[in-house]
Structure formats: C-alpha cells, structure tokens
Amino acid sequence: MRVKKLRDLMEKEALDYVILSPGSNTFYLTGFFEEQMERPLFLIISKDDEFFLAPKLYEEQLEKTKIATISYEDGENPYSKLTLKTGSSIGVDDQLWSVFLIQIINNFKPSKIIEASKMLRKLRAIKDEQEISTMKEGIKIAEKSFLQFLDYVTEGIPECKLANILEEKFIENGADGYSFKTILTSGPNTSMPHLRCTDRKINRNEPIIVDFGVKYKNYSTDTTRVVSIGNVSEDVKKVYEIVKEAQISAENGEENMTAMKIDSLAREKITMAGYGKFFIHRTGHGIGIDVHEDPYISQDNLERVTNGMIFTVEPGIYVPGKFGIRIEDMVFMEKRGKPLNSLEKNIFIV
Amino acid sequence: MRVKKLRDLMEKEALDYVILSPGSNTFYLTGFFEEQMERPLFLIISKDDEFFLAPKLYEEQLEKTKIATISYEDGENPYSKLTLKTGSSIGVDDQLWSVFLIQIINNFKPSKIIEASKMLRKLRAIKDEQEISTMKEGIKIAEKSFLQFLDYVTEGIPECKLANILEEKFIENGADGYSFKTILTSGPNTSMPHLRCTDRKINRNEPIIVDFGVKYKNYSTDTTRVVSIGNVSEDVKKVYEIVKEAQISAENGEENMTAMKIDSLAREKITMAGYGKFFIHRTGHGIGIDVHEDPYISQDNLERVTNGMIFTVEPGIYVPGKFGIRIEDMVFMEKRGKPLNSLEKNIFIV
The missing domain is CATH 3.40.350.10 (Creatinase/prolidase N-terminal domain)
Incomplete structure (x- = not known):
C-alpha cells in the first residue's frame, strides 16, 4: 500500500x-x-x-x-x-x-x-500495471485527436484557433481535458520552445510545432510533432533529420543507464551536427499524474532510469529568429526504451 | 504604473x-x-x-x-x-x-x-477600465455558451459528458478555455458544493447545479445556475426561493460595507428561514485574473468593499444526502452592487 x-x-x-x-x-x-x-x-x-x-x-x-x-x-x-x-x-x-x-x-x-x-x-516514478494501461489509453485518445485535427490545418488559420480545435478533439474523444495548454507555433515563432500560441496566421511551407497532451483519469500525456502545409525548406529538413536521429537515439536508451547518459545520447547527435548551442533544454522528463515529474532526463541527473519508468524524449533545435524543430515521444523503460506513441516520426505534410 | x-x-x-x-x-x-x-x-x-x-x-x-x-x-x-x-x-x-x-x-x-x-x-482588488471591459466580454461568452448548452441537457446523459459540452461551447465562442473545471452535479450529488462531475446520468425533475466560468485574455468568470428537466419538487422549489432571496439581498450591498456585512445580508435570509447550518461556505469571493481573489465575502472579513471591486455573490443551501442549491452572479461595486450577469435568476426548466 x-x-x-x-x-x-x-x-x-x-x-x-x-x-x-x-x-x-x-x-x-x-x-x-x-x-x-x-x-x-x-x-x-x-x-x-x-x-x-x-x-x-x-x-x-x-x-x-x-x-x-x-x-x-x-x-x-x-x-x-x-x-x-x-x-x-x-x-x-x-x-x-x-x-x-x-x-x-x-x-x-x-x-x-x-x-x-x-x-x-x-x-511515483515507477508505474504499476494500472497506471501504464491508463496512460496508454490516454495516448490513444491524444493521437486519434491529433490525426483528426490535421484536416483543419489550412492556410490562414491563426495558431490559437488551431490549438483550440485540437483541444476540442481531446474532449470529443473522451479525454478529461488537456494536460497542459497546447503549444502550437508556426514559422519564426517555433524558435520559442515554450510559447503557447499567438494570433499569427499559418502560412504554407513553414514548420508548425504541435506539442500536446491530454489529461485522462488524472494521468497525463505529452507528445510533439511537426506539421507543414506543403514542403518545408531544405534548411528545415536538414535540422529535422538531425533532431529525429537524436530522438531515436535517446529513445533506445537502456535500463539502468543514468538519466544523464540518455540525455547525452540525444545531445551528442545534435552537437556533432554543429547545433549544440541551439539545443537549449533537457532531453525529457518523467510523466504520470503530472506532466513533468521524475525522472528528469537532463545533463546533470545521475539517477538511473529503471524498469517501469515512463518519460518523454524530446530533443529540439531552436535557431533564434528563424525556426525551431522538436520531436517528442513518451517512452516506457522495459529493459530498453520502448516508445508508447505510434504516430510516425516524419513531418506531417498536409 | x-x-x-x-x-x-x-x-x-x-x-x-x-x-x-x-x-x-x-x-x-x-x-x-x-x-x-x-x-x-x-x-x-x-x-x-x-x-x-x-x-x-x-x-x-x-x-x-x-x-x-x-x-x-x-x-x-x-x-x-x-x-x-x-x-x-x-x-x-x-x-x-x-x-x-x-x-x-x-x-x-x-x-x-x-x-x-x-x-x-x-x-488587484480594484479593477481598471480595461480589466472591467475584458471581464464583461468574458461573461458574455460564458452566458452565450450556457444558453447554447441548455439544448443538450437531456434525460440519461452523464454529468461529465454535459460538463464537457459546456466547455466545448466556451472555446467555440472565443474563450481561451475554462477558468476552473466545471462543476456539474445532479440529484443527490448537488449536496456536495465542490464535487466536479461524475458518470451519474441526469434524471427528470431533479436539480442540476452548473457552476462554470471561462478564461478570457487571462481573466476569469464564475457563475452558477440551476437547471432541471421538467419541474422540481416542492422541497427544492422552497429552498430555491430562499437562496434566490439571499443572493439578491447580498448583491444589493453598498459601497464601503464590510465584506462581513455583505456576507450577512445573504446569511441572515437563509438563517431566518431555518437553513443556516446548511449554508456551509462563504457568500462569495473577488474575481479577476484568478477565479478566487480579494475581497473574500466571508463572515470574518472586516475589509470594506469599495468602488471598482468585482466579486461573486453565491449563497447556497446543501442538505446532505438530499440536494443542494446555489445561485451565483458576478457583481461590480459602483456605489452599490451591480450584477454583471444577465442570465435570469430562476431555475432553467428545459
């Protein structure tokens, strides 16, 4: 007990x-x-x-x-x-x-x-069976909502309006609400990792970061994908591939690695590609009842990530004044990291 | 500044x-x-x-x-x-x-x-022109949403489902979200003033308490009305009239009265009707950026309520295991209390 x-x-x-x-x-x-x-x-x-x-x-x-x-x-x-x-x-x-x-x-x-x-x-860091199954259900609702929401991503719609549509889908699909106010930024706004949304209108051919999560039976989800209307520039594509590689690398971390080690799996990829100074946050955080909880996947955390923990892996690159890219999945540690998300990891071109 | x-x-x-x-x-x-x-x-x-x-x-x-x-x-x-x-x-x-x-x-x-x-x-207790106008816009959105939501109040629908519908309306009508998770209780659940909602299905001829508010430009609203499918019992009607009288009495409080005095305007009506021990909370609270802020309209608050303050007046009677009634408006103090809400104060029979 x-x-x-x-x-x-x-x-x-x-x-x-x-x-x-x-x-x-x-x-x-x-x-x-x-x-x-x-x-x-x-x-x-x-x-x-x-x-x-x-x-x-x-x-x-x-x-x-x-x-x-x-x-x-x-x-x-x-x-x-x-x-x-x-x-x-x-x-x-x-x-x-x-x-x-x-x-x-x-x-x-x-x-x-x-x-x-x-x-x-x-x-709280070690989740029991019931917690895991509740969180999996939450992720299903979040992903279903995201896929439905893609139909509404059209030229000229303001960021906050789009964020609201996604949040409405959460509720339609059975969530209790959002676990945090959706981050939905476009174009140059994407370089601010924690800006929520503005009245800026979405253009074609620019990255749109959608960082979203539902609250379901008092548990949280947290996922980030990039969307674009039509293709993005070569610059954005290049950065996207680096972030994706970093994300996958850290997601594959193993049981009993330190959180710092898992962070470094992502950080090294980004640093080696020359973007180290633009990765201005930790790689991830535990998640459960709270959106952010232990274990924090950061450069200074020597705790070990053990079986039964659920955490996010969400590296990003943010070029001030230009654009930012972040990809985020929730990961369950069971000998090795297993992504709980099933959304594909590429840019969603609509 | x-x-x-x-x-x-x-x-x-x-x-x-x-x-x-x-x-x-x-x-x-x-x-x-x-x-x-x-x-x-x-x-x-x-x-x-x-x-x-x-x-x-x-x-x-x-x-x-x-x-x-x-x-x-x-x-x-x-x-x-x-x-x-x-x-x-x-x-x-x-x-x-x-x-x-x-x-x-x-x-x-x-x-x-x-x-x-x-x-x-x-x-913060004294609102300036811009704050007042923002809050008035928020109330308009909240009330419009409530009136639209009434169409969905039907026999057999679970409380939480109804609450979600109301919250969707908030967003459709331009709010940023809710200012607090909606309280929507029915039948015997209404005797718990701060229960949010359950999966209980709505029946005919019972009181449904809807306590709701929107967040708009970072300001909050807070309003409560009672709804019923068809008529309510004589017992409920009787209690309703007492609460309504108490609400109107406190709402008409005057500039420079103490918060305690305004509380007593409502409390005395309920006590004199013999329900004093069932009015288990204060009469109201200031509201602005936060849903609850100064001035608290409570039995022990000797502060004076002055011009420019906005607060709720929300007396209630809760008979454990049976039912509860609460009516709540937001009030602006300008020489005397002026309700900012325009919804009628009677039970909404649908």
Missing part, C-alpha cells in the same frame, strides 16, 4: 509529518483529486496516522477516501484545529503554496523542512 | 525583495503569463530594480516584457546566478511552490518572510 511505503521512507528521513496539498501526490495516495485553492486542504501523514484538514464543504466528498477529516468552516482558523508537535521535522509537498508553508512555519516552528518529493518521487 | 505602486507598498512593509512565481501576479505586473513549473522562474522586484530569473528557453519570449532576464540552462544551478542580500526581508508570491521557498530560505537565509499578497491583493 502506497501510504505504508511512504511511511517507511519517512522513517529513513526521520520525519514526523508529511504535509501534502491537493494535487498529484494526494491523488496518488488517496484517489482524491482537487486543485489547490486559497482554502487550506492538507493530507497529513504521521508515523502512525493519516488525516485530512479540509474546508467543511469537502467533508461529504472526502468520506469516500475512508480517511478521517478534520474540517473547518469558512471564517474559522484552520490552523487552530491542527495539533502538530512544535519543533518537528516535516516534509512538505513541493507544490504546496508558500502562503500555507509560511503559516505552518509560524504556527508550528518546524525544526527541519524538506521536500516531500524526496520520498514520493521515488514511488 | 503597477510596479511603482507595488514598490511604494514594499517600502511601507520595509521589504527588500518581492519574489513572484509565474501566474496571476506576474501577469498583472508584466503581461507575461505562464503556469508554474518545476523549473524556477521568478520575477524579482527590489527597491530600485526588477528582473526575471528564468530558464534559457524563455529568454526570447521574455524579451517582449522589456524586463531584464537572468537566464540559466537546464543543468545549471539557478540559485547560484542570483545575488540577493543574505538576511533580507522578502515578500513571496502566495502561490510560489514550497520547493522554491525552501531553496530561497536555504540559499539566502531571509530574516523575514511575508506573503506578497499583503501588498498585491490591494492593487
């Missing part, structure tokens, strides 16, 4: 409490999902107990988790209902808002504060 | 730095919007300077803000690039993730940490 495993790890860290916010960690441990909000809602795990502190309006909903709830009404001071040992050592959710941590510090004067992810990320 | 106003407030609090995460505060001050992520991206404001600390992949995008950026590459230690005075007094974004606050504490040993909202919420 997941809470029990966490408790074993808490013991090793000599922690008295782990305090989690609504979000992925709480969902992972209890099945209860909610966004973080301005009202404190914590899942608190101690050596021998676990309970929620929650606004009264969640009381009935939380009963389903079978975990005890200390509830407070709007207008009451939630912290006065909590009895935590003063001077204890605590692990807090990485994403817990600072407004709550400041209150916890002021009210309970912890002697030590660490990130709860130190323990939870180890558990 | 907004940054200048913030600096004046920082001086009063004797703060050396304000450190903001990506999100609503940063958008308010700079026009740059991004979700918070695992890579540190901070907007830092000192007495005489402002700058971003950001991953290199945001460099080109951030140039548009005209604010200097200290950038770092994946694999570099972002905190080593920052020179903040040790032992300084800082204000941090309420929503800054704890993982970053812990790093800031460890690296710069601040002598004092407060919530940046202490200053920013005062600025």
